[in-house]
Amino acid sequence: MAGDIPMENFLVLSAILFGIGFYGVLARRSAILILVSVELMLAAVTINMVAFAAYLDPERFTGLIFAIFVITVAAAEVGRALGIVLRLFRDRQTAMVDEASDLKW
Amino acid sequence: MGMEQVWLLPAIPAVLFALMGLFNRLVPRRGDFIVILGMAAVVVLSFLVLLDFQGSFKDGHFAPGDSNFYSFSWVEIDTGVVDDLLLIEFSTFVDGITVLMLAVVSIVTLMVMVYSVGYMHGEVRYGWYFAVLSGFGAAMLMLVVSGNLLLLYLSWEAVGLASYLLIGFYWERQTAAEAAKKAFITTRIGDVGLLIGIILLWRGAGSFDIQEIIHFAEGGGYGETYLTVAMLMLFAGAAGKSAQFPFHVWLPDAMEGPTPVSALIHAATMVVAGVYLVARMMPVFDVALVARDVVLYIGLTTAALGATLGLVTSDIKRVLAYSTVSQLGFMFVALGVGSVTAAMFHLFTHAFFKSLLFLGSGSVIHATEEQVVETLGGLRRKMPATTTLFVIGSLALAGIVPLAGFWSKDEILLVLQDGAGFGPFVILAATAALTAIYTTRLVLLTFFGEPKDQAAYDHAHESPAVMILPMALLALLAVIAGFVALDPVGKALGFTGGIGEVVFTQGHEGHAFKLDPTIAIGATLSALAGIVIGFIYWSGAAERAVRARQWSPEFHDLLVNRYYIDHLYQFVIDKVVLGLATVVAYFDRWVVNETGVDGSAQGISFAGYRLKFFQTGRIPNYALAMAIGVVVLALVAIGRT
Amino acid sequence: MTDNEGYLLLSLPLIPLGAAVLLMFVPSGERTLIRIVTGAASVAMFVISVYVFFAFDYRGEQFQGVLAWPWFENVGFLGENGVQLKVGVDGIAAPMVLLTGIVILTGTWVSWKQEHRSKDFFILLFVLVAGVYGTFVALDLFFWFLLYETAVLPMYLLIAVWGSGRREYGAMKLMMMLVAASILIFTAIFGIFTEAGLGTFDLPALFDATYDPTFQKIMFPLIVLGCGTLGGIFPLHPWSPDGHAAAPTAVSMLHAGVLMKLGAFGIIRLGFQMMPEGGEFWAPALLTLGIVGALYGAIGALRQTDFKLMTGFSSVSHMGYVFLGLGTLNLIGMSGAVLQMFAHGVMTALFFLLIGALYDQSHDREITHYSGLAKQMPIWAVFFVIAGLASFGLPGLSGFIAEVHIFIGAFRAYPIVGGLAVLTAAITATYLLRMFARTFFGEADPRWSGIGEITWAERAGATVLSISIFALGLWPAPWIDRIAMGLEMGIPEVLS
């Protein structure tokens, strides 16, 4: 289907997405938005995986399997992370990450 | 009992020392009679050795080394490198000086021991006193018979230890303890020089044996300056022990010890060890003439210094101490011009009359419990025997004709005149006169004139026979000792060429003893003049002496303060040595300790303290750290290719 | 000494360890039982040490009583007999074993009167002794270093819990400096093992391996500074005075008496025997450090007013002599150094024993506070004088023999240094005699009227130590033959 699109496009796209995701993690204060950014990074990974599988490894397409597992893990990740965020909220009435800094030095 | 068994002489008192030291409480009379018997045996043995020595004295000379008898190796390391063998052995050696010293040491020690029975009666550590005395005797005898320099050094140190124990005998008194300490440290500093000298000599000759060293030196083995430095170091050791000029400070303080000890150690035996050492090594000194001249000049200054200080001291024993320093100066002057015979002869005579004087002063102290001359006076009525014996001794010291002092002092003046020209001769003659003066002063102030302190005078009583007898014997010896030197008497005693022939060392031809009339008369006249001056100044109420003092108070103070030498030493010790020690201690505490060790420890924990605050606790910072980590890794990875 | 006597050698470290384990099961209240166990163990060790010393045949080959049990073999980087528990004694180790035997015997007797948790005290003390014995008899570099560190391990607790004065500071400083020093030894061992490339830690094999000179020049100073710190070498000595001042009697006896010798022993075994060229290159530096240390220690001691600090400084000074002797690179000087290790070991042990005895009664270590002690404690004073005289090299006592060898060796190498060394002996004399004069003689100070004579255990201990001082002093032949043979066989190339 996408025979003539050069693979580099996809890789650059995933790189940019990864960069944005990392920016999101560093810049955001709310725990949920950090989770969102992590999801972005994982999406970038899946694009990468699928691109490599499709272009370089057509007969064994291990990348695809990898992508599937990444998605499942990402989903599980969000679920459990939200559980912990709720716990944090119940303790401190805020979801802002930099309030949670009792453990230091 | 020949010369081979000469090691027996030191062995007997040593064994007695060990036994008495440990078990004197168990023996009746604390074992004093055992020690005296032992020493008596040593005296007899020394005479036997003398006889045997005469026997083998055939052609008047000794081949080097053949008299090295009994020896066994004590420490032996064969380093495998050719002739680099460290051999410390226990070897003995007998020759003229040794025989003489054996006689002197044993006789005087015996006399002092007999005397001490009376003097030390009732002391708390009576047994220990006799044990250490016997120990001292053993060490001195060992020193005299030792064949190699290291063994000599060993016994040298042992003698120092014995003197430390004896000076500090009344250690309850802080002053006695301080005096003992001062004596031991000063001699110890001298011994540093001695040890360095010995090792330097060993380094060249490859062995400690005295004969081999002499042989090597005469063969020109050592370099010029090397040998001079070595011999100067050796002389420093001798000067330390014999209280010569730079090291004389300890002898006057050493009077804190009991008087018999002073008599034995600080008159006859220990202090002359230095003279014996230089005499023994004279052949090597002949090679290093520069060193010999140093000996001469040091001897001269000490003689003069001792005599002048004798004039102003008020304590009997200190006067005698200064006189000893001065007389030792005389002996070193004789050695300085290379005449072993004159020096040893003076040593021989001096031992007797000086120990007599000390014992005399001892009986005075024993009687009046007083030492300061000002409080005594007029004791001649109360203590006739002591007075007469004391006068004989002082006349001998002053050098009046028939007595021993005259012969030996005259001999030195004669030898000096040939050897070192006019200047030193005049100084020594003046010193001889001075000797006469301070001797008379002492006698007058103590025994004649009116009693100054009635209580002391009443308390005075004649000493018991056990003290008077040894003094009398010594007095006899002080009288006849002089005649030994004359040829007829020498031959009578069986020495073919007279005593002069005997008292010399290998490779050094004998010195025929002769009497030079001019010097003899000159010396006697100066002595008489000294006595007359003494009378003028100090007879009766000694008002003239007082007036003399007003005449030049600052010179008088100079003398009283012993030329401020003691203050100089004290200053040096306080400022330089202890100052340096404070600097080192300070350096150790602040530089090495605080900054070096603790500093680095605090530095590390401070680094930890700084790093700790990177852990802010906030997630974005942690994420940023991770991000930086990865970015840096990536950049460097790319950069490296 | 036949090979199957190697079991005796192995028993040396095992007896104290066994005793320590045995003590663990003894309830801490049972003081008599503790005494029996510790007494028996110390006597056994002493007897074996004496036997080992005299059984050592100084005409036989270099290492005697050699036995080996394989531990790790061709596993990981280790090839044939990689690490093995190998025991054996050579000329230099035999006197050291004797020294340890003497010091631990007296140390145990002295610390019987330790009430505060004495069981744990003895357990740790015996671990320390096991480490020391092990290091002297080990012929395998791995076990050598393991036991070298074991000797340091219990020091912290021993000083921190049972010490006195600034004990925590002293303990921490001592522990940290010694372990920091072992960094250098660690690195050197890794370097040597890799450089030798034999895949084994067997010491005799490593001795025979050839290392290129540049490698040796880099590694030798590491060993000198690493082991030297334990030996109290000049720049790295501050732990010694503070550590000893804070340590309890038996520990400072063992430490100054034996552990500091471990450092010098390490320099000989890992330094000179392993890397002769390195040794030759760095010998002048070692010599300078030695003489500087000697002078520094002596002058430093002049100023000290605390008994133990003064003895600490004097130990630094005497160990300076040892390094000076090692630096002379000739047989006489080096055997003088080993002699000094033995002589000083016994002297300092006696010093600390006596100071400890005094401190236990008066709890005050200020010299200036005492005077006229000889009145109240005559026997104590006599022993103290013996130790003092020995320490400034009076002939007839152990100090003189060692020092004379070192001086002769030093003069053969560098006369000026020899002169300085003899001068240091004089300075040592001054501060000791000054102390004698001030504390023993003079009027008795009423403040200390309560002090009585030292206990029988201390008297026995002091006698044993004095006998060994006199023995070495009067008849040094047995020691010298063994040491000379050990050195000649051990480091033939180095000796000029």
Added chain:
Amino acid sequence: MIERLPLPAPLAALLRRAFFPEGSFRLPLPAQLDRVIIYGGLVAGAVVTPILLVLIVLLVLNVLTAPELVFWLASAVIIGGALGSVLLKNIVHAALSLVMTLLGVAAIFLLLGSEFLALVQVLVYGGGVTVLLLFGLMLTNATDDPIVSDGAQKPFAFLVGIALAGILSVALVDQIWGAPTASTVAFRELGARLYRDFGLPFEIASLVLVIALIGAIAIARRDRPEDTEDTAMGDGA
């Protein structure tokens, strides 16, 4: 809400009337949700339509082929959504823009020839994760003050983001891949490969999901009274 859009006044009025007549017709959904969807649709439309127009023009000029058009469109949607979720102040909008990105990614997967993966993406991300996020927002009542200020280290974050994106793209581009061509994957082989060759990871993944499930419940659950009294009674066994 429409007033703020940059539209000429009449068009805006038209739109308002069209969508919000006074009588404001209601989608058969809860009030809250329909406004969300409407707004979402509006925003997406506003963003996508101009790009679509441009692409169509290029297609017509046959510079682009059909797949490339789809690729550019999808990547535009992805990047737009990503930036939205990262930069928007309003927490709810940011969370929702994530959905846009994920759907874009699904399009990419279609492009790369694996329909199954696109389907999974839409289902799992589009459905599950988004709902979860919304629940999260709702439970941490982020809706009542949705404005969230940015973190302190925004400049650093920006630098890192740029650096990472830059390095990665540069490195990946100049790696010589040999210009491979994409190929679609048969669904049946995918199944076989997944369940036979990678059976073990599959089971481990199942364990991971179980653990996540239990964990989330255990942590988030408010403690039951009898739990707490257990601890009180905790026998000092």
Added chain:
Amino acid sequence: MSELNFEYGLLLPEFILVGAAAAVLMLDAFREDLRISRNLLPAITVLGALIAGVASLLFLDRDPTDFAQLIAVDDYTTFFRILFIATLIAIVLGSYEFVNRNITHQGEFYALLLASTIGAIYMAAARELLTAYISIELLSFSLYVGVSLAKTDTRSGEAGLKYVLLGGVASAMLLYGLSIIYGTTGATTYDGIAAALEDGVVGTPAFLLGLAFLVGGLGFKASAVPFHMWTPDAYEGAPLPITAYISATSKAATFALMLALFGIALDAAKADWQWMLASLAVATMVVGNLIAIQQSNIKRLLAYSSIGQVGFMLMAITTVSDASGSALLLHLAGYLITNLAVFIAVIAFYNRTGSEEIEDFRGLAETQPYLALVITTALFSLSGMPLLAGFVTKFVLFQAAAEEGFLWLATVAVIMSTVSLYYYLKVIRQMYVAEPADGDSRWRLSPIAYLTTGVLFLGIFLVGLWATPIFEAADGASAMLFG
């Protein structure tokens, strides 16, 4: 496709563990109705673990077989299976009192532990990137949950949050690295990658970037320095057994995986990643040990000390070879035993006093001498003192590093282990030298606590004095990797 062997029998131990986990969960859910006592849950966990341990012993010394090229079941895996199962048993036994008192969800707790042990085993066994990744996720997931299980303590929530979020970022990085490596080498099995690297893919910028991200991701899991920030907070926040578990199994599993990954797959590209790990190792040692000096909470201190230890282990990975492989395994065994000894002793102390401050260890030698002895021995062993496990293992580890030409690294390691002695001594000082707070009387440990600490205490001495059996096992195991 079909020639891969799917002999599920090879995975028997893991199945047993899963079964145990399921049983524990079920029993916990129906506890009231079945009226079973509290102690049944730990009993089942331990029983399950024992059976699994025995089962894994069956595979000992069998010729190495792989399961669908995903994992290898050989001595290497058996070594780690036994090691992890033993750790699990030790922790469960050591902390079941603590769990009864402080954790409300016992069932979940034990299930988590079992699940993470399975994850750890598969990490060690993995010979393929995907399996490795998914097992890392399994281990991390169960630990994320475990950290925030202490419902009563707010610190646990905060620690959980940090660990989860940062864990997510780290695994994203790791995945990105894996994808690039997969892209550049075209294979996901270790052997496949190794083959690809043989014929010259090495050194291209993309591959290097892949390595950088991989090292970053793994660095997080191992808590190497730039990525270590989560460790101290997670250790302090998490309940004590979980902290023990993280410091023991999760670290060991990560290193098992890294050794296999770097040993087999990336060995050819050694020059590219050796400097990365070396610099990470140095940074980790230095920072870990330095900050530890300042700590006053025992858990935080042990966190930094474990970071320091990670620095030493990273050194072995840097010099990856047969010698350093066996050295690392030996060190891991020694480290696990010592670490568990400390933690279980601290747990026992916490059960009694309820405090984690070093200050409160005052006079422990008086009040509970046995516990003080165990802690002192363990701390001395951690710092590498002789007669104890630490000395032998560290000596062998550093010598292996020096053997491969990294003498300077070994020296840094020795310096840092000396620094570590300083802060261990501060704890020991508190126990032995400081007087007990007034009113503290002597107290006794529970029999189980005595048993576990006693076994571990003897274990430390055993490894210290007669480490040959373990060293031979480690050497055999690492021989599997390096052929």
